[in-house]
Amino acid sequence: METPGLPSSSHDAGARTNVLLVSSFVLPHTGGVEQFVDTAKEVLSARRCRVRVLACRLPGGSVDADALVPTWFLPPGGWPLPVGGWRRLWREIGKADVVIVNGARHLLPALAALVARLRRKRVLFVLHGSGAPFTKGSFFYHRLLGSVFEWLVARPALRLSLPVSLSRAGVAGAQARYGVAATYVPYPLRDLRPPKRARSLPVNEPLEIVWVGRLYPEKDPLSAVAVVERVRLSRDATLEFYGEGILTDALERLACDRPWVSVRGSRSWAEIQEVQAGAHVCLSTSLRDATQIGILEPLSRGIPVVSTGVGDAPRHYVTPALRSFCVEPGDVDAAAAAILELASAYDRYRDEFAANGRLLQARHRRGRAYLASLVEPATPSRRSSSIRPADRLLTGNQPTHVP
Template sequence: MPPERAAQTGKPRVLAIAEAANPEWVSVPLVGWSLAQALREVADVHLVTQIRNRDAVLRAGLVEGQGFTAIDSEAFAAPLWSLAEKLRMGEGKGWTMVQAINALSYPWFERLVWKTFGADIRAGTYDIVHRITPLSPTISSSLAGKCAKAGVPFVLGPLNGGVPWPAGFDAERRREKEWLSYLRSAYKLLPGRGATLRHASAILAGSRHTAGEVPERYQHKVVYLPENGIDPARFARRADPAPGALRACFVGRLVPYKGPDMLLEAAADLLRSGQMTLDVIGDGPMMPQLQAMAADLPGVTFHGWMAHRDVQQVMAQSHILSFPSIREFGGGVVLEAMALGVTPLIVDYAGPGELVQDGLGFKVPCGTREEIVRRFRVELQRLAADPAALASTGVATRQRIESHFTWSRKAEQVRAVYDWIRSGQPGNPPAFFL
């Protein structure tokens, strides 16, 4: 974008780097895409992403060469991704292994980004370089130092990940093929991490845990900013459960750490008595086990996998999102439930525990499997006594989403960080979630 146009609009010129940015996918690629797009409301943004996202970005309406650039790093990325799929030994498992392999291929992507945009960065074409994805704090950035040398502020994040497995869930950890998670903290010793943090002008941390992993000498530039957000156009419905029994839903992969088996066990008595119904949205290796557990439980419906845009059709029929997951980084599904006015019932650990504050849902302390089942059973029985009373909590959750968690609000929060950087970083960094 010509410098004179930036002066006219008053918007900072931002090179937004999101290797994973795809409007048609979920999880990290959707976060990368959504944040980069929302930032266009407050900044003049040029998106840089990986070639695998090109067609989806074009279908979304961006013009290649103007709104975005696709970097072809497949020479390294494709074979290493294939290797990761083999090493993780199971569909959807071994996430730490995938991140470790990505850490090997990602530097080539950044090298190609610098080859394409280095001259423009040195020439001052951009006011800010912002690396949005990868979200993993284990993956360093060579661009941070290069931008610092060029005198262009570099923003890193939001970063999130590495939440420790709770004590008592080693069996689930092994079933998820998370062998490398035992060694994850070694990433702090990897070359490049210190330089990345040192050269970054601001470090956006998606969780309190990730913020706490940043060394004390860099804490003055850490901003807590949960990475997930809500697109009101995608989640526009309002909760409207039928009167009568407590209607609950579970949304997620059917894998051990998400706890769908714990939920069925906790809800069994209420399901048998007709005081509760349960919609299970998602698929995964536990499906046969869960169906067997529910064989004699009336009121349980397994919907299987559903397109992301269709999930809200089922969720909106619920009073509560019953979600006993014990290892969520961001907890996007919790925000989606809150956006609909569906009250979350969660385990007070990691991402969901940070999102569900007083008056916005219900939390049970983390503990052993038996403790979580017992605590969920008690809460479900309490809520089933008067499901209609949850309506007021639903109003509060929607208000919280509108005030803090729409992508537009996220963009405004990031813009405040940009302004803080460009003003010389006086005082403490902005705080949005006190």
């Protein structure tokens, strides 16, 4: 019997696997999904896969994709609606052995999954969210239209694919929200090096705080301003925002009478790594998230981070001494207190974060191999099982030894 997304046909052991990555957005558009697509392309190419990327065409800008489909971006948040390129989609899927689609809340990945199954291709549907409900934003878009889209499009596409979650939170969310059992794969981090120079914090030096992410209500950047205002009651501090989104204007208005707030706009991934390495602490105020790549990357480099405890964020603080730096969402006082505690013994906590980073690197290094194992074709010895051993190890409703 064939498992959805995993046909039983075998390939020559020496053949190269053709992989199509599908995502509405790719680099240089910033975000965790975009970073994953770039990382997955790098990982799979190193495993002798031929990888192509299909994405939406952005207005007036180039993107890192091999094929693009015409797209309208609907206000207010710019939701991507493909309006053409159907023959291109059909051809690209036809050339692939495996199709990896990204994001359950966009139309292009779901359509690609449905077309790929129609053409009897293996499909991995990568879930980047936690499945948590939206608590901010448009009721009409997020709850009404979002629910209709999930039932009519996302659920059928997921049930015809092999759902993959890059977070533990997403495994539970996939079951609760979509009724599917997702396979957990630790986020396949790039090889990240610690900062070249370890920061210190003299008593009279301002505390430099950096916030990186999409400037949208679910990321709650406005709360970061309130957090640092409370910190400044006890010691001097600055706050820099890096990212784009519908809250940019609101943040710029706040910055007008707060000279310690700077709104820097979007930067490349490499530039963000330098910015985070130069800060005393990275701050995340997200209200809903899954992998939390925005804190996973700096934490894995040993950079101090204060974050809200959403998605997998609590798991990223492996060292017990650091768990107090993961606070309740929306608790401005707790976040400010955590930053002040960090500042009170900065050198000691910096060393704890460095040790924590080494543990995270070891955990997520395995994600690269797990991702590749899901893409590689089944061998005859494995065809007796509709889900391969690696899948059974990592499927969300099965026992697992992956920390």
